Amino acid sequence: MSRIRITDKTFQRLSLVLLVSILAAASYLVGFVSQVIPTYLGEVEESQIFHPTAEEPSEFAVYWEAWNMVEEKFYGELPDAQTQAYGSIRGMLAALGDPNTFFIEPPDREIEEARFQGRYGGIGADYTMRNGYLVVVTPFQDSPASRAGIRPGDIIIAVDGTDIFGLSQNEGILLIRGRVGSKVQLTIRREGELEPLILPLTREEIEPPTVTWELKEEGIGYIKLSFFGGRTNGELRRALTQLQSQGATSLILDLRNNPGGLIGAAVDVASQFIDTGLILYQRDPEGNDQPFPAKKGGLAIETPLAVLVNEGTASAAEIVAGALADHKRAVIIGEKTFGKGSTQTVRELSDHSSIHVTTAHWLTPEGHEIEGAALIPDLEVPLTQEDIDNQRDPQLDQALAYLRSLLPYPASGALQSENIMSTNRGV
């Protein structure tokens, strides 16, 4: 009875063990990207090799009993074997009752891997789906898209002459992506233009930036982290160095709408601001807590800091905000965070489909669970639709006001307003 032949080889192919965090659509800034972007927390590890027993569990017999009856009696079309297998996996995972444990079919997996690696052949833009077509949200700086004059709001109606209406967002994106150096032709409809524009582009290796920064005003640097990827810490260090050379003596770290990413990146980022102590605990299935301490060599361990968060701040971003809050290293401003504090391992199956399995939960340095418990800002400042319509950002304004109040005492390290820090703290 060797019904299952899972060979070692099958699993040797599983070269990836990723720790992942997922965030739902609602959290994206200003009405745009409605895609669920998988983000990764953790590093690539050596996959363990399974030695499964050849026997199915005895409890599973009833599955075949049921399915045999369906095959014999069901009036209607039967699914193919792959659909059945995928459906069964989905159902099995659903039985665990954990929304972060789920199955992904092979095509989506390609996009995930690209995101994880941060490199793919593309034209360099973010998209959203509207009325069945892809709409450009942001062309990345110095990308084929921006050089070709593609603008936010451009509607992509065809790729290489193929109408993309009816395709999913991921399917559409996959059409645009391809081998680095290959050509792709986009048919674009733009407001104000009568005829569709036809733009030929050459795909390049795209590395979406995860850190943007600017000196907001005298002495106050602003850094926005959109994602915790493999290059984020390097980008952040470059930002810190440049801002400090421009005279920044206090900082705003904007983690709003940051869905998370690699857990290692979270530790690295927090370590730029925290000198000693813990960044987080990871609780494994046996209930053991593994501490992740701060790394030495942070560039801004004493710089006064305000952190902006909102409901789109999730997982790795919440770890960073939570660690900074627990260490009383920053004032947290904005709205309560998402509350996603678990680690997923992404496991690739032999047909390149994959499953995300929740393998651990995180706790802040003070031992607060993040999962299901939002981080409450020290200063709660809502962002209303009216603010968005008028392009106002009261959360940023609050951070600026707070840091300005500290300017007479620049770079002293400790924050002055103990009373602010002690209000409304909670996870």
Next chain:
Amino acid sequence: MAKAAKLAGFTLLMLFIIATSYLAGSAAGFILTSPVMAEKSIAPPPAPEEEFRVFWEAWRIVENEFYRRPIDSKELTYGAIRGALSTLEDENTAFIIPEHIAIIREDLTGTFEGIGALVEMNEDGYLVIAEPLAGRPADLVGLKAGDLVLEVDGVEIRGMNLIEAISLIRGPKGTTVRLTIQRQGVLEPFEVEIVRERIELRTIEYRLLKGEIGYIKLNEFNSQAPRQLRAALIDLLAENPRGLILDLRDDPGGLVTAAIDVGSEFIAQGVIMSERGKDREEDHEAQGGGLATEIPLVVLVNGGSASASEIVAGAIQDYGRGILIGERTVGKGSVQVQHQLSDGSGLRITIAHWFTPHGRLIEGEGLIPDVEVYITDEHLASGLDPQLELAIDYLER
């Protein structure tokens, strides 16, 4: 019936319905007349499909890595079955856990042990008392329509499905169940303790209207329905009424056999319904000997009339045996069979579509009444029933 007989033994041919409202614990939902037996021998599983290998890969990963332990192989298996069935894209083909089998069986017999109330799940996922049955335990302790049941014996109900909630409320007669109730206008939730009793569903209600019209309301097509209908007809016909009104409004259906029996009381001969399934076709004929095959007849239907109700109403309409008054029906044109699996769980599978005598498939369409009459909120508020009134007018003319 020869072919159907071949299916018997461990299976029971039945129709399911989309239940809108369940009787305390239970249901007008799906129904099962006699205990079904587990299959004795389990066929060896088919040769493993290459495609299924990924399932076992996923299974092992979950066993080895999922953060919460222990992993329950049975729960995973049940989940896998649900997932596999979902790929059939048929909402009527479903897996039933062992705990729910008993409830479904009780529903088919029309009796169970519980508190005696109709319950339903509202849009917010709360269990609501739709109607406490007069004089039964729920009514006697003062439960009212609209009460929300927050907890049963301290277990929170929200998030459960209806059958799960029902299975907690039902229990052996003489035992006590503690409900935590939230009532509109009362600030704090309160608890009531109710001693369960044997509850018989009112399968049929009947009376003589205006001294000359027989009115029969059939609430569901359980195994009691044909016998109770016959008794009702004998009573009513003894009064020599001018006509009959068969009220199938909000009757979600039940057993195919009950539908044929009920139809046969009104239709003297001919096919009542035909089934067409995989490799099988079967005509269900009127059995003859019906008590009310000549008397003027009106059938009341609405958007809650489903499956077995539609079989009876559809046959009456096709043969011109009576007229249909009311609103378009649900349109449940498929037939399910329920199997018990070896571990006590169950599986109901859509095995056929059924057609009216004139070959209509009503799936997704429903029956359109000969006279469409709608009941508005105003009618409800003032206790009016224009559908029934029109039926009476029609028969009096």
